[in-house]
Structures are given as structure tokens and as C-alpha cells.
Amino acid sequence: MRLLMWWSGRALSSAATLLGVSVLIFAAVRLMPGGFAETVLGPFATPEQKAELATRYGLDQPVFMQYGHWLAAVAGGDFGISMISRQPVGAELLARLPVTAELSLLAVAGSVLAGVPLGVLTAVRARPGGGGAAGRLLSGLGVSVPEFVLGSLVVFVFSRYALGLEIGAWVPFTEDPARNLATMVLPAAVLSVFAVSVTARTTRDAVMGVLVEPYVTAAVGRGESPWFIVRHHILRNAAAPVVTLLGTIVAYLLGGALIVEHVFNLPGVGSYIVQAVGRRDYAVVQAGVLLAAGVFILMNVVIDLLVGVLDPRLGVTAGRRS
Amino acid sequence: MSLLSVRNLVIDYAETRALDGADLDVAPGEKVGLVGESGSGKSTLGSAVGRLLPRTARRTGGEVLVAGEPVFDLPPAGLRRLRRRQLGFVFQDPIGSLDPTMRVGAQLRLVLGRGADVSMHLERVRLDDPRVARAYPHQLSGGMAQRVAVAMAMATSPELLVADEPTAALDSQVREEVLNVVFSLAADAGTSLLWLSHDLPAVARRCDRIAVMYGGRVVEHGPAREVLGKPAHPYTAALAGSAPAAAAHGARLEPVPGRPPVLTGPSPGCAFAPRCALAVDRCHHERPGPVRVRHQDVLCHRAGEVTA
Numbered sequence: 001m002r003l004l005m006w007w008s009g010r011a012l013s014s015a016a017t018l019l020g021v022s023v024l025i026f027a028a029v030r031l032m033p034g035g036f037a038e039t040v041l042g043p044f045a046t047p048e049q050k051a052e053l054a055t056r057y058g059l060d061q062p063v064f065m066q067y068g069h070w071l072a073a074v075a076g077g078d079f080g081i082s083m084i085s086r087q088p089v090g091a092e093l094l095a096r097l098p099v100t101a102e103l104s105l106l107a108v109a110g111s112v113l114a115g116v117p118l119g120v121l122t123a124v125r126a127r128p129g130g131g132g133a134a135g136r137l138l139s140g141l142g143v144s145v146p147e148f149v150l151g152s153l154v155v156f157v158f159s160r161y162a163l164g165l166e167i168g169a170w171v172p173f174t175e176d177p178a179r180n181l182a183t184m185v186l187p188a189a190v191l192s193v194f195a196v197s198v199t200a201r202t203t204r205d206a207v208m209g210v211l212v213e214p215y216v217t218a219a220v221g222r223g224e225s226p227w228f229i230v231r232h233h234i235l236r237n238a239a240a241p242v243v244t245l246l247g248t249i250v251a252y253l254l255g256g257a258l259i260v261e262h263v264f265n266l267p268g269v270g271s272y273i274v275q276a277v278g279r280r281d282y283a284v285v286q287a288g289v290l291l292a293a294g295v296f297i298l299m300n301v302v303i304d305l306l307v308g309v310l311d312p313r314l315g316v317t318a319g320r321r322s
Numbered sequence: 323m324s325l326l327s328v329r330n331l332v333i334d335y336a337e338t339r340a341l342d343g344a345d346l347d348v349a350p351g352e353k354v355g356l357v358g359e360s361g362s363g364k365s366t367l368g369s370a371v372g373r374l375l376p377r378t379a380r381r382t383g384g385e386v387l388v389a390g391e392p393v394f395d396l397p398p399a400g401l402r403r404l405r406r407r408q409l410g411f412v413f414q415d416p417i418g419s420l421d422p423t424m425r426v427g428a429q430l431r432l433v434l435g436r437g438a439d440v441s442m443h444l445e446r447v448r449l450d451d452p453r454v455a456r457a458y459p460h461q462l463s464g465g466m467a468q469r470v471a472v473a474m475a476m477a478t479s480p481e482l483l484v485a486d487e488p489t490a491a492l493d494s495q496v497r498e499e500v501l502n503v504v505f506s507l508a509a510d511a512g513t514s515l516l517w518l519s520h521d522l523p524a525v526a527r528r529c530d531r532i533a534v535m536y537g538g539r540v541v542e543h544g545p546a547r548e549v550l551g552k553p554a555h556p557y558t559a560a561l562a563g564s565a566p567a568a569a570a571h572g573a574r575l576e577p578v579p580g581r582p583p584v585l586t587g588p589s590p591g592c593a594f595a596p597r598c599a600l601a602v603d604r605c606h607h608e609r610p611g612p613v614r615v616r617h618q619d620v621l622c623h624r625a626g627e628v629t630a
Contacts, residue, residue: 127377212376214418218471221372222433222478223406232432236423311423312458 010304014297021293022074022286026067029282039280040083057083070286079290080283082276089287093269100261100268102173102180104253106188108246111195116242118196119203120235123211124226126204135204142197151190151263158186170266187264191257195249202245206238213237240307240314247306251299255292323390325350325482325514326371331384332588333366333375333538339585340366342538342593343384345612348482353508353515355525355546357561358535361582364518367535368486370394371516372409373401389481410480410513412488412504416468420459426470427455433474447473447503465496472504479511486518501528522561526550534558537583537593544618554615554625556598592623600624 041049054060058069073080079089122135173180210216211234219229254269261270269288276284308314326348333341341363348354358364369375370386373393386393389408396404413419421429430440440455447469459467468488475483485504489497505528508515519525525532525546532549534542534557542555553559580597583589588609592598595605602624610621 214413214415215421217374218411218413218419218474219421221374221405221409221411222474223402223404223409225402232424233421237421313422313460 010301014301017297018290018293022071022290023067025286025289025293026070027063029280029285030063032277032280070283074287074290079287082281082284084276084279084281084284089283092272092284093287093291096267096269096272098173099170099266100254100257100270103184103188103191103257103261103266103268104250106184107191107195107253107257108250110188110192111199111249112246114192115196115199116203118200119205119242120207120230120238122200123204123207124230126208135200139197139201142193143201145193147190147194147257147259148263150193151187151260154186154190155263183264183266187257187260187266190260190264191253198245198249199242203238203242206241207234210234210237236310239310243306243310244303247299247303248296251292251296254295254299255288324348324387325352325389326516327387328367328370329385329387331367331370331386332382333363333370334380334382335376335378337586339382339587340379340538341370341384342585342589343609344535344538344540346533346540346543348514348516350481351512351514352531353505353517353529355522355529355532356516356518356535356540357520357522357525357532359520359582361584362535363538364535365486366538367540368411368484368516368518371482371484372405372411374411406478408481410475410478410483412468412471412475412483412485414487414490416464416471416488416491417459417462419471420467422459424458425455426457426459426462430455430470430474430477433477443473443477444470446476446507448499449473463496464492465500468492468500469503472500472507476507476511476513480513482514482516483508484516484518487520488517522550522558534561537589538585539593539621541594541621542618543620544616548617552616554618554620555594555622556600556624557594592621600627 038045038050041053051060058066061069070080077090079093081087082089082092085092169179170183171179216229216233219233224232257268258270258274260266261268262274265271269291273285273288275281276288324347326346328344328346331341331344332339344363344367346354346356346367356364356367366375366379370381371388371393373386381394385395388404391400391404393401393404420426424432426444427440430443431438434440434443441450441452444450444454449466449469454462454466454470459470462470468491472488483504488504489500492500504517505515507513515529517525517529522532522534526549529546531544532542532546533540534549534555536555536557542549542553542558544554549558550562553562583593583596585593591604591606591608592601592610595601598605605623608623610623610625612619612621613625614620615625
């Protein structure tokens with residue numbers, strides 16, 4: 001019963017959030033300076049040509065009518081037609097999703113494999129008063145270097161000097177896995193710099209918080225070894241904030257690593273949206289942002305479920321006595 | 323030979339001195355009550371027995387011997403072995419000292435090893451409801467959680483159990499039950515007990531000997547009946563005379579007017595002198611050394627002149 005209530009509550013609030021996002025993005029796209037007609041027809045188009053184009057795409061209707069049509073279509077699974085490529089937006093997004101998913105997976109795997117052990121190690125090894133400064137500086141640097149700076153730098157270095165990894169020569173994974181991975185490693189690494197830094201930082205803080213808990217002192221008092229305590233008592237107790245962070249990173253990346261995909265010329269969701277914004281391709285931008293928002297909302301539900309499994313005090317069914 | 327021997331132990335936190343030359347002995351099988359106000363250093367002393375002090379703590383001087391082994395000078399592996407075989411700890415916060423993400427049964431199995439009889443160990447602390455093993459700590463009452471903690475601490479039949487105010491966080495009805503469990507398990511296993519408390523009469527009822535702490539030192543140490551009945555240190559006299567029966571049960575007592583000291587370095591004289599009715603000039607400038615009065619070891623220049 002409690003579970004049912006929880007799920008229906010989550011479904012309702014998720015729907016409300018998505019609806020809000022849809023209004024915002026629909027309005028935002030129409031508030032962008034320079035209309036679709038100007039972009040498509042160029043600066044010398046006559047008013048008649050523009051009007052004709054507007055009528056063809058229904059852009060002459062009142063905005064709330066356009067919104068209503070679009071929302072009804074989206075609810076039925078139809079995201080519209082790209083005004084540039086004349087292809088269905090849903091199909092194009094779906095075709096590009098694997099690239100983005102692979103990129104996200106690689107970046108997140110990197111941050112889990114490097115960030116979590118780094119955070120645990122630096123927390124367990126931390127000495128009172130001293131230390132931590134170098135780590136803070138490094139992670140601060142990793143968090144604050146913008147992706148486009150790092151991405152451009154990497155693209156420059158690797159295209160200027162033959163270092164064995166190709167830039168911009170993407171091939172599908174199914175065609176040539178090795179070459180595919182070779183082109184994905186660099187953008188994934190660029191995304192990882194940020195993700196590893198925050199993951200390490202968050203893990204360290206979480207572990208430091210758990211280390212002073214009385215149950216850890218109790219385990220030390222029982223004569224358990226440090227790694228036994230880390231494995232059995234610390235990892236799971238410190239996991240909630242890290243899982244929340246990683247989930248958010250996954251959601252952020254799945255919505256399209258806009259800049260990195262664009263810089264590395266990867267045919268993912270991100271570069272698709274960046275192009276669409278540049279060309280005022282309304283339907284694509286709307287669908288892309290809605291997809292990102294949907295992934296975010298879904299990921300938040302997943303995070304809540306995971307955190308509840310990890311810590312029974314926070315679970316969906318918490319409070320129910322056995 | 324003493325099982326536990328604390329010699330002139332000095333422990334500092336960043337700016338404050340928690341222990342200012344503490345001495346304490348516990349013989350095998352003995353039940354010792356360590357009594358003092360909050361801030362007297364009793365928790366620091368209890369934790370120092372297993373070197374379980376917070377990371378900010380520093381041992382400035384003295385030593386702790388458990389079964390002859392110097393706790394502060396053992397290599398990590400030796401220290402772990404000592405904690406595993408000789409020592410057990412029970413803390414103030416019963417639910418906090420259990421891992422919140424593990425069921426009680428799983429935690430006990432982790433301590434006891436695979437295939438251990440969890441229900442037998444729970445029955446030993448009089449938890450025979452089978453639901454306890456399946457519960458998470460937050461689903462237990464404080465008294466139940468503390469009995470689980472006692473079961474875990476006593477699972478290995480340690481030689482010395484340090485119980486740091488194990489009933490401070492509990493309702494008054496369950497306090498006696500938990501104490502009964504602790505004392506009967508300790509008696510069965512021949513475990514020595516170091517029970518930290520602020521309640522002198524309660525401790526005197528159950529313990530063989532009592533050590534009274536003030537200002538980071540053990541100021542009086544002797545047989546329970548003597549310490550309670552004929553205290554030799556003015557501070558103990560104040561503690562013993564402050565008629566707890568008159569106060570609400572479970573309330574913290576303020577036996578002596580004034581506040582306990584916060585030391586930043588070695589106390590120049592007797593730390594109790596500012597609150598002491600018997601203090602003379604010498605008490606403020608000269609650290610009292612141990613003197614023997616009747617059956618007690620006392621740190622006081624005027625010991626022997628005290629009448630409770």
C-alpha cells in the first residue's frame with residue numbers, strides 16, 4: 001500500500017515536472033532571437049516567402065495553439081519532423097542515443113573506477129589538520145576547467161601530433177569496435193575529468209563522515225582491520241551521496257554531452273541539439289530538451305530507489321517494522 | 323599482576339588536556355566503576371584502553387598496559403590482536419554503535435564468523451524474539467540495541483569489557499535489565515569490567531572497586547564500600563554526600579558548586595582546589611601526589627582530614 005502510494009506520487013510529480021519543462025522549453029525556443037524562416041531562407045527572403053513558410057509549419061497560429069498541437073503529438077509519441085532534415089525527430093534521436101549512451105557509460109565507468117577508490121583512499125589515509133590540500137587543489141581544478149577548453153585542447157593536441165588516437169573519425173561500434181573505442185576514449189576522458197573530480201571529492205567527504213560514526217569505532221574496538229571495516233561498514237554507509245551524484249552525472253550525460261560531442265564531432269544527441277539550436281530547428285530542440293528532462297526525472301526515481309536499498313532508514317518502505 | 327594498568331597517562335586534544343597524568347589498575351575478574359562528571363576525562367581514559375581515541379587526540383605521556391602489552395606502542399597488527407582477544411567495548415549510543423545498513427543477525431554473524439549460532443548469542447542477552455535478528459538497528463528500542471551491542475562485545479569472551487555509560491541513553495526501566503545482562507555475562511566469562519558512569523551510588527552497588535576522576539586524573543581509588551562510605555578526597559565526599567535519592571531519578575547531579583576545569587596544560591596544583599572547601603594555599607600551587615588513606619589511594623594534600 002505504502003509502495004503504491006509512493007509510486008503514484010512519484011508518477012504524478014514527474015508528470016507535472018515534465019509538463020512544466022515542456023512549457024518552458026516551448027517558450028524559450030520561441031524567444032530565441034532570429035526565427036526559423038530567417039535561418040532557412042536567408043537574409044533576403046521576402047515577407048511573402050516567410051509567411052508561406054510560417055503557414056506550412058503552423059508557425060502563424062497563436063503560440064498556445066502551437067503548444068497544444070505539439071503536446072498532443074508528443075503525448076502520442078510523435079516528436080514532429082525536423083525542419084532541416086525533414087526526418088522524424090524521434091527516429092533521429094533514437095539513432096543517436098547509442099553514441100551518447102556509450103560516451104556516458106565510458107565517462108561514468110571512468111569516474112567510478114578512479115574517483116571512488118581515490119576518495120576512499122584519501123579519506124582513510126587523511127591525517128588530522130594536515131593533508132587534503134593537494135587533493136582539494138587537484139579536484140578543484142578538475143571541476144572548474146570548462147569542458148570546451150579541455151576538449152579543444154585535447155582536439156588540438158591530438159590532431160596536431162599523431163598520438164595514436166583519431167579525432168573526428170567516428171565509426172559505429174558494430175562496424176569496428178576497436179576504432180570506435182579509439183575515437184570515444186578521448187571525449188570520455190574529457191568528460192571524466194570533471195566526473196572523477198566530483199566523485200572523488202564526494203566519496204572522500206562521505207567516507208570521512210562515516211569514519212567518525214560510533215559503529216566504526218565499535219568495529220575498530222573489535223579489532224577489525226581497516227579494509228574489513230571499509231568493505232563491510234563504510235562503503236555501503238557512504239554510498240548514498242555518491243550514488244546520488246553518479247546518477248545525476250549519468251542523467252546529465254545521457255541528455256547529451258552537448259559541448260564535448262560537438263567539439264569531438266560525435267553523432268550523438270548532444271551535437272544534434274547544438275546544431276538544432278544554431279538552425280532554430282524548433283522540433284528538435286524541444287524534443288531534445290524534453291528527452292534530457294525525462295532522463296533526469298527517471299534517473300532521480302532510480303536514485304531514490306537505490307539509496308533506499310542501500311540505507312534501510314531512507315527506503316520507500318522505511319518505518320515499517322519487521 | 324594487573325590485567326589493565328594505566329600509568330601517568332597524559333592525553334591532549336588540539337588545545338585541551340583530557341588526561342593529566344591518570345593512573346588506574348584493574349585486576350583479572352574485578353569489577354571497577356570509573357566515576358566522574360562529564361569532562362572529567364573518564365571517556366578518554368576508557369577509549370585509551372583500546373587506543374580508540376579520535377584522530378585529533380595525542381598521547382603526550384604515560385602508558386597503558388593490557389595483559390602486559392603496551393597499547394600505545396604496539397604495531398597495528400598487534401593492537402588488532404589485543405582488541406580482538408582481550409578487549410570488549412560498549413558505548414553510550416546503543417543504536418549508533420550498530421551499523422545502520424545491516425540487519426542485526428548479519429552484524430552478529432560478521433563478528434562471530436559464518437555458521438555461528440546467532441540466536442544463542444541473542445538469548446544470552448535475553449533477546450529471544452526471533453524478529454530481532456531480522457531487524458535493522460533503527461527498528462530496535464535503545465535497550466534492545468544495547469543488548470545486541472553487549473552480545474557483540476561479549477561474543478569473544480574478552481578479558482576486559484569497557485562499558486562507557488552504557489545506560490546513559492536508556493529509559494530508567496531498562497537500565498537495570500541491561501546492567502544485569504552485562505554483569506551476569508561478565509561473571510560467567512570471568513571478564514573484568516570497567517564501567518564508566520557519573521552515578522557514584524549506582525556504581526557502588528555493583529562494583530568491587532571505584533575510581534573517581536576529576537580534572538583528567540584518578541583522584542581516589544579504592545574498595546567500593548570504603549569510597550562511598552568513607553571518602554578520602556573532598557570531591558568524592560561531595561559526590562557521595564549529594565544524596566541522589568533526593569534528586570529525580572536519572573537526572574544529572576550537580577554535586578559541587580562551580581564548574582569542572584578545562585585544562586590546556588598540566589594543572590599547576592590540584593585541579594579541584596577552586597571548588598574545594600578545604601583548599602589551602604598549597605593546593606593551588608603543588609600537584610598532590612598519591613597518598614594512602616585507609617584502603618584508598620588518594621591524590622589530595624588534605625586527604626585524611628575529610629569527613630563525609
